[in-house]
Amino acid sequence: MTAKTLFEKVWERNVVTPEEIDRPAILHVGLHLVHEVTSPQAFSVLKERGIKVRRPDLTLATMDHSTPTLPAGADGTRPYATEAAKLQVETLVQNCADHGIELLDFNDDRRGIVHLVGPEQGRSQPGIVIVCGDSHTSTHGAFGALAFGIGTTEVGHVLATQSLFQRKPKSMRINFEGELQSGVTAKDLALAMIAQIGAGGASGYVLEYAGPAIEALEMEARMTLCNLSIEAGARAGMIAPDQVTFDWLRGRPGVPADYDAAVKEWSQLYTDEGASFDKQVTVNVNAIAPMVTYGVSPDAGAAVTKTVPVAANEGAEEAYEYMGLQENTSFEKIEIQRIFIGSCTNGRLSDLRMAAEVMRGRKVAPGVIALIVPGSEQVKKDAEAEGLDKIFLEAGAEWRLPGCSMCIAMNGDRGAPGEVVVSTSNRNFKGRQGEGVRTVLASPATAAASAIAGHIADPRPYLTGEAA
Amino acid sequence: MSMKPFQTLTSKTLVLTQTDIDTDQIIPARFLTTTSREGLADKAFHDWRFDADGQEKSDNPFKGIDMSTHRILVGGDNFGCGSSREHAPWALKALGVEVVISTKIADIFRSNSLKNSLLTVEVPKDIHDLLLDHPGQEVTVDLEAEELRFGNHVVPFSTDPFARRSMLEGQDSLGMLLQAVPDIEK
Numbered sequence: 001m002t003a004k005t006l007f008e009k010v011w012e013r014n015v016v017t018p019e020e021i022d023r024p025a026i027l028h029v030g031l032h033l034v035h036e037v038t039s040p041q042a043f044s045v046l047k048e049r050g051i052k053v054r055r056p057d058l059t060l061a062t063m064d065h066s067t068p069t070l071p072a073g074a075d076g077t078r079p080y081a082t083e084a085a086k087l088q089v090e091t092l093v094q095n096c097a098d099h100g101i102e103l104l105d106f107n108d109d110r111r112g113i114v115h116l117v118g119p120e121q122g123r124s125q126p127g128i129v130i131v132c133g134d135s136h137t138s139t140h141g142a143f144g145a146l147a148f149g150i151g152t153t154e155v156g157h158v159l160a161t162q163s164l165f166q167r168k169p170k171s172m173r174i175n176f177e178g179e180l181q182s183g184v185t186a187k188d189l190a191l192a193m194i195a196q197i198g199a200g201g202a203s204g205y206v207l208e209y210a211g212p213a214i215e216a217l218e219m220e221a222r223m224t225l226c227n228l229s230i231e232a233g234a235r236a237g238m239i240a241p242d243q244v245t246f247d248w249l250r251g252r253p254g255v256p257a258d259y260d261a262a263v264k265e266w267s268q269l270y271t272d273e274g275a276s277f278d279k280q281v282t283v284n285v286n287a288i289a290p291m292v293t294y295g296v297s298p299d300a301g302a303a304v305t306k307t308v309p310v311a312a313n314e315g316a317e318e319a320y321e322y323m324g325l326q327e328n329t330s331f332e333k334i335e336i337q338r339i340f341i342g343s344c345t346n347g348r349l350s351d352l353r354m355a356a357e358v359m360r361g362r363k364v365a366p367g368v369i370a371l372i373v374p375g376s377e378q379v380k381k382d383a384e385a386e387g388l389d390k391i392f393l394e395a396g397a398e399w400r401l402p403g404c405s406m407c408i409a410m411n412g413d414r415g416a417p418g419e420v421v422v423s424t425s426n427r428n429f430k431g432r433q434g435e436g437v438r439t440v441l442a443s444p445a446t447a448a449a450s451a452i453a454g455h456i457a458d459p460r461p462y463l464t465g466e467a468a
Numbered sequence: 469m470s471m472k473p474f475q476t477l478t479s480k481t482l483v484l485t486q487t488d489i490d491t492d493q494i495i496p497a498r499f500l501t502t503t504s505r506e507g508l509a510d511k512a513f514h515d516w517r518f519d520a521d522g523q524e525k526s527d528n529p530f531k532g533i534d535m536s537t538h539r540i541l542v543g544g545d546n547f548g549c550g551s552s553r554e555h556a557p558w559a560l561k562a563l564g565v566e567v568v569i570s571t572k573i574a575d576i577f578r579s580n581s582l583k584n585s586l587l588t589v590e591v592p593k594d595i596h597d598l599l600l601d602h603p604g605q606e607v608t609v610d611l612e613a614e615e616l617r618f619g620n621h622v623v624p625f626s627t628d629p630f631a632r633r634s635m636l637e638g639q640d641s642l643g644m645l646l647q648a649v650p651d652i653e654k
């Protein structure tokens with residue numbers, strides 16, 4: 001038997017019709033996640049052609065991108081940013097009702113960002129293909145699924161056929177050697193990896209994250225890492241499921257009834273000894289410190305203890321101009337006006353715990369706005385049960401309703417032009433968090449420490465208690 | 469629902485030299501609250517073209533350019549990275565762009581573009597540099613022959629054979645998938 005990679009095993013399990021030169025493979029989709037932004041035009045195509053959704057049971061919808069994070073008024077009216085946003089959410093409600101698709105709506109305590117709800121409900125499982133009209137679908141690869149983002153035309157394909165035309169991507173293994181140092185998180189690991197291989201460095205590849213540092217990661221941290229695969233250009237990122245995965249999924253609503261049998265099967269999903277990859281890269285984890293970005297692409301990242309590097313080219317100069325940065329300035333001297341903690345990258349309970357550890361008993365610096373948005377209703381409930389909301393509110397931060405919020409700034413939550421925002425989300429593109437907003441990507445601990453300090457700050461002294 | 473076939477196009481180039489032009493630049497997220505594919509021409513590269521008051525910016529790279537004669541967009545390295553929004557190719561097409569050329573085109577953007585008859589072409593660095601240096605260059609893009617022709621240059625490129633055939637014939641990918649899918653209930 002030839003040795004196979006994790007990716008090849010999952011690919012083969014889900015191929016319906018193999019690839020030919022002039023036709024891509026057809027892949028069966030095991031879970032299709034749907035949200036309001038990238039689905040309406042796909043449902044319209046089904047309607048025009050009189051097609052019903054083929055497998056509503058393998059489809060799960062939520063509302064997250066355009067939804068307000070401020071509560072409804074006394075009369076029940078939700079503070080939508082625009083009429084269009086409201087219409088978009090209402091369109092999703094109608095489409096799901098028409099096709100019998102389960103929708104986690106405002107009345108459902110399972111609602112949340114699409115990449116949180118799949119795992120929370122036990123629907124994101126090892127060995128299946130998971131797609132969604134959203135590039136951060138790579139998140140679900142943390143469970144050993146092949147998970148990737150698709151466009152709206154393909155959303156229509158999956159709704160209609162539960163399958164997709166797909167060419168087999170190349171494979172790359174990233175070997176993480178060493179161990180994470182204290183105060184350094186999966187977010188820092190991911191930003192360091194992206195800085196090393198570049199924003200387009202994994203274009204055309206499915207990544208497998210491996211090595212002792214990966215095995216040591218908890219499930220939520222694995223999701224953070226896989227989430228950011230797309231920021232290196234990868235089609236998907238995967239981690240072989242192991243005991244950590246099986247323990248995390250056990251008992252969740254969507255998992256197979258005979259769970260032990262499922263675990264037995266899932267245990268086969270790992271890269272065989274001697275299997276070959278198209279490319280391999282090694283990342284030295286010992287050397288990674290808390291990271292911040294300084295440009296307008298996620299690969300412009302460096303340790304928070306360093307200075308803004310000398311611009312390598314014209315593009316970097318332009319980025320510095322947009323960001324208002326000078327070469328050789330210490331990152332810790334850069335003043336900030338806002339922080340955002342949340343998103344499908346860092347909006348989970350462990351993220352909020354870490355931010356709370358930094359903020360406990362401290363105050364957000366005057367003039368800084370701190371927005372904390374749990375990624376899902378479940379996270380919100382769990383965080384409140386632990387009293388994290390109180391820690392944030394006492395520190396002077398805002399505690400909002402779940403949603404994508406300032407990650408994409410579609411729902412009215414946004415920064416003002418020129419503001420420096422330390423954000424736990426995934427993209428520092430120009431204007432992503434509002435026109436003219438200067439985004440610095442970082443971990444929840446770094447964002448929280450920066451809110452307290454009023455400038456970009458290394459979270460480690462706050463975590464050890466050295467800082468005031 | 470077939471798409472408009474694409475075979476050959478001769479047009480001038482519009483050059484955007486920036487690298488890593490992401491889909492948030494191509495169409496900012498705040499315009500994604502639409503439920504239709506229409507009306508996106510004004511939204512394409514909106515924040516490069518207009519300021520917060522909706523006035524045209526002085527450094528708008530599209531300023532004074534007749535899109536009907538400039539249907540080929542040449543972008544810096546790694547074009548189309550970022551979100552999976554198909555609104556990006558929809559907006560470019562609405563603006564009048566038929567072909568995007570770069571050294572590297574991001575995966576999802578390429579896949580979305582080809583499904584909307586927006587051809588993406590990857591070229592080697594030396595050819596890319598030439599095109600970047602000569603905005604307004606007239607280029608012939610021949611999908612049948614998989615060639616770019618301009619000046620004395622004939623530059624081969626490759627396209628996924630399936631996507632190429634779909635574009636040449638204007639085929640409907642959903643129809644093909646519906647036909648091809650056997651019973652796959654697992």
Ligand code: SF4
Pocket residue numbers: 064065113114115134136343344345403404407408425426
């Ligand atoms: S949190 Fe951000 S990246 Fe994640 S699904 Fe929402 S908009 Fe997309």
